[in-house]
Each structure stands twice: as C-alpha cells, then as structure tokens.
Amino acid sequence: MPVISVPYAFNEEELYVDLRSIFGHSLYLKCEGFNFAGSIKLKAATEMVETAERDGVLTPKSILVESSSGNLGVALSMIAASKGYQFLCVTDARGNLSTRLMMEALGSQVHVIADQEANGGFLGARIEYIRALCASDDRYVWLSQYTNPSNWKAHYRTTAPEIARQFPRLDVLFVGAGTTGTLMGCARYFREWHRPVRIIAVDSVGSVSFGGPPGRRMIPGLGMSMRPPLLDETYVDEVIRVEEADTIRTCHRLARRGFLLGGSTGTVVSGASDWLARHDARELTAVAIGPDLGERYLDTIYHTNWLEDIYGKDVLNSREVHAGSWDSDAPVARWRRRLDLQTGDLNGDQHHQLQDRKT
Known part of the structure; x- marks a missing residue:
C-alpha cells in the first residue's frame, strides 16, 4: 500500500x-481526479512549484500568487499548505463556491474579480490584478500557468x-483545452511516439x-x-467545440x-462521444482525459436552480439551447451576490494583510 508524508505525493495514474x-462507443476515460487536489492540475502545480524552487525564484519568504478558475488554485493551496508558503488565488465570479471554500480551508486567500471585460471574460482583469500586485511587492511570485513551460512539461x-x-495501440486521444498545458504535453509526447496518434x-x-x-x-x-x-x-x-448545454447533459x-x-x-x-458517433470508430482505440470530479460542481451544473436561471427549465431535455438566448449579465450577478452572502468577499485591501496574518 502507498504510504506518503506530503499530500502531493499521491496520484492515481491508472484508473480508466x-x-x-453509456455512450455506445468504446471510449476509455482516464480519470485524473483521484488525488488530494481532486484534479489533473496537481501535476502542473507540482511541476511549476518545484521548478521555481530549483531555479531559486521561490523562497521561504515568497508569497505565491496565481490566476485560476478553481482547480489549479486548489492544487496550489494544497502544495502551499504542505510546504509552508502563503498563497493568494485570483479568481472570478464564475468559480464554484465549493472550490473557493476548499482553498480557504487549506489556508489560502482568495480574491474574486467581479467585473467582466468587453469580450465577456475575466482573464485579462485577473492577470492585470496580479501584475499590479507583483509590481507593488517583490515577495509575490506569479507562476503564470498560461506561459510557464513546466505546465506542459508535467x-x-x-x-x-x-x-x-x-494503450500501446492508441489511435485517438481527446484532450480538453484550457491553458493547453495538458494538450501540448501529450501532443508533443505522442508526436515522438512509435506510431501516429x-x-x-x-x-x-x-x-x-x-x-x-x-x-x-x-x-x-x-x-x-x-x-x-x-x-x-x-x-x-482537430478541434471540437462543445456547447455548455451539451456539457451539462453529458x-x-x-x-x-x-x-x-x-x-x-x-x-x-x-466532444469525444460526438466525434466517435460521426466516425467509423469500431476498430479505433480511443482515450479521453477526464480532468476532474463532480463534487465541486454541486452548486452549479448539478444544481437545479442554477441550471434553470441560466439555461432554462428544459436544458436537460432539449438540444436547442443557444448562447445569447438569456440575459448574459444577470446569472453572473445573481450567483455573485449569493456567493457574497454565503461567504463574504475580500475587500480591496485584505490581500495586503495576508502576510501579517501568517508571519
């Protein structure tokens, strides 16, 4: 049996x-959520932190800071707690409440960006906040999962x-694209492999x-x-784009x-099931990488009120849910207010008190 002394030392690697x-096609799902961080992001977080330590960028006096919609934030929170670092996660109003609570339970601080950009996203605002923070205090160390090569190297x-x-006879691999760390690391590896994938x-x-x-x-x-x-x-x-309503139904x-x-x-x-249904996949060996488990989505995609607020009452039955058919600002505002009422929000200055509370 495995015996560990640090939480990031355990990760189930061979569960498919x-x-x-369920879907009528042979598709092997690699389940990456069975570790103490609950997602595949543990691999990138560990690699980025250990590389920063080896390079001397991360020292005992450093304060880790990262932009994350959730899973990487939890992984870094766990590693920071284990190694004795302070950690500040900059996230946004779409993040799951349970994820935020988990990071705070691990001793991390969370700053929520509430204002959306013109393109409907939050990422630019999150990054600008971190850049300003790092410019104000050189103790902050931003690992930058979006540009850090250790992300894909992991x-x-x-x-x-x-x-x-x-799967030595692997034919097709389906990989979700976020920062594209998982995608690029796997793609580079299989480009060098003994057979085309x-x-x-x-x-x-x-x-x-x-x-x-x-x-x-x-x-x-x-x-x-x-x-x-x-x-x-x-x-x-090839690239497959999936509607959120299809994600929810799946x-x-x-x-x-x-x-x-x-x-x-x-x-x-x-996306993988749809692709296999459109191709002659009877002789193909297909694997999909499953990054996470579902407990952190109980207040969103598994929550009836959340689904009905955003996608309507028929989202689980109809395939005719289209982006833009609902008030795009209202759902974020409603669920942002609910998050604030349940847990409170950090005010603009509280992150500066982080080091005072932990030193």
Whole structure:
C-alpha cells in the first residue's frame, strides 16, 4: 500500500472507465481526479512549484500568487499548505463556491474579480490584478500557468507516458483545452511516439483559444478568453467545440450511471462521444482525459436552480439551447451576490494583510 508524508505525493495514474455501456462507443476515460487536489492540475502545480524552487525564484519568504478558475488554485493551496508558503488565488465570479471554500480551508486567500471585460471574460482583469500586485511587492511570485513551460512539461513527463503504457495501440486521444498545458504535453509526447496518434482538442463554445467569436461561458475550467500562449496548433489534428448545454447533459447522463464527474470532464466526454458517433470508430482505440470530479460542481451544473436561471427549465431535455438566448449579465450577478452572502468577499485591501496574518 502507498504510504506518503506530503499530500502531493499521491496520484492515481491508472484508473480508466470504459464508457461503451453509456455512450455506445468504446471510449476509455482516464480519470485524473483521484488525488488530494481532486484534479489533473496537481501535476502542473507540482511541476511549476518545484521548478521555481530549483531555479531559486521561490523562497521561504515568497508569497505565491496565481490566476485560476478553481482547480489549479486548489492544487496550489494544497502544495502551499504542505510546504509552508502563503498563497493568494485570483479568481472570478464564475468559480464554484465549493472550490473557493476548499482553498480557504487549506489556508489560502482568495480574491474574486467581479467585473467582466468587453469580450465577456475575466482573464485579462485577473492577470492585470496580479501584475499590479507583483509590481507593488517583490515577495509575490506569479507562476503564470498560461506561459510557464513546466505546465506542459508535467504532462509530457507523466500523463502521456501513463496513457502510452496502458494503450500501446492508441489511435485517438481527446484532450480538453484550457491553458493547453495538458494538450501540448501529450501532443508533443505522442508526436515522438512509435506510431501516429490523432490528437483532438476539445474546447468550449465561446472560447477564443482556436479562433472564433468570444461568447459567454459559465462553466469554469476549459476555454480561454485569449489565445493560450502555450498553444502550438501544429501539434493538433482537430478541434471540437462543445456547447455548455451539451456539457451539462453529458455530466447528468454520467451521474445517472453513478459517475459524478466535473464540468471539464463532461465537456471532453461530450466532444469525444460526438466525434466517435460521426466516425467509423469500431476498430479505433480511443482515450479521453477526464480532468476532474463532480463534487465541486454541486452548486452549479448539478444544481437545479442554477441550471434553470441560466439555461432554462428544459436544458436537460432539449438540444436547442443557444448562447445569447438569456440575459448574459444577470446569472453572473445573481450567483455573485449569493456567493457574497454565503461567504463574504475580500475587500480591496485584505490581500495586503495576508502576510501579517501568517508571519
């Protein structure tokens, strides 16, 4: 049995679910949520922190800061708690309440950006906030998951070889696209492998990662409101874009079979299932990477009021839910107010008290 002394030392690497009985196609889902951080982001977080330590960028006096919609924030919170660092996560109003509470339980501070940009996103505002913070105090260390090569190197070293060991005849790999760290690490690895593997990126409708118009996205995780700096499209064979309503229906379909999985996983599975249904996949070995589990989405994609507020009462039955068919500002405002009432918000100066409370 494994015996560990630090929480980031454990990660289940070899758990796959064959989804044939649910979707009618052989699709092996690599479940990456079985670690103490609850998602695949543990791999990138560990690699980025350890690289920063080796390079001397991160010292005992440093205060870690990162922009995250949730999962990386939890992973960094766990690592920071274990290693004795202070950590400030800059997130936005779309983040799951349970994720924020988890980071705070681990001793981290959370700053929520509430004002959306013209393109409907929050990322630019989150990054500007961090840049101003780092300019004001050199103790802040921004790992920058969006540009840090350790993000993709983590998956080149771990995720891709894990899949290769279990599926030596792999034909097609479906990978969700957020920062594109997982996508680039796996794509680079399999480009060098002994046989061709088709790499299919799965993105959310409304994301601009691979071009196209920006749109409202309410499910945190996949998708970006800017082109990911780590992305090199020459490694990607195809891109699938998934409507959020399809993500929700897929998550509920999996849950009705006992698999409570996260929004990012639901997006990847939805895109992969649709692709397999449109192709002759009988002889293909197909794997999809499932980044997260579903507990952190209980107050969003598994919450009836949230679904009805944003997508209407028929979202689980109808395939005719279109972006822009609802008031795009109201859902964020309503759920932002609910989050504030439940947990309170950091005011503009509280992050400056972070080091005083922990030193």
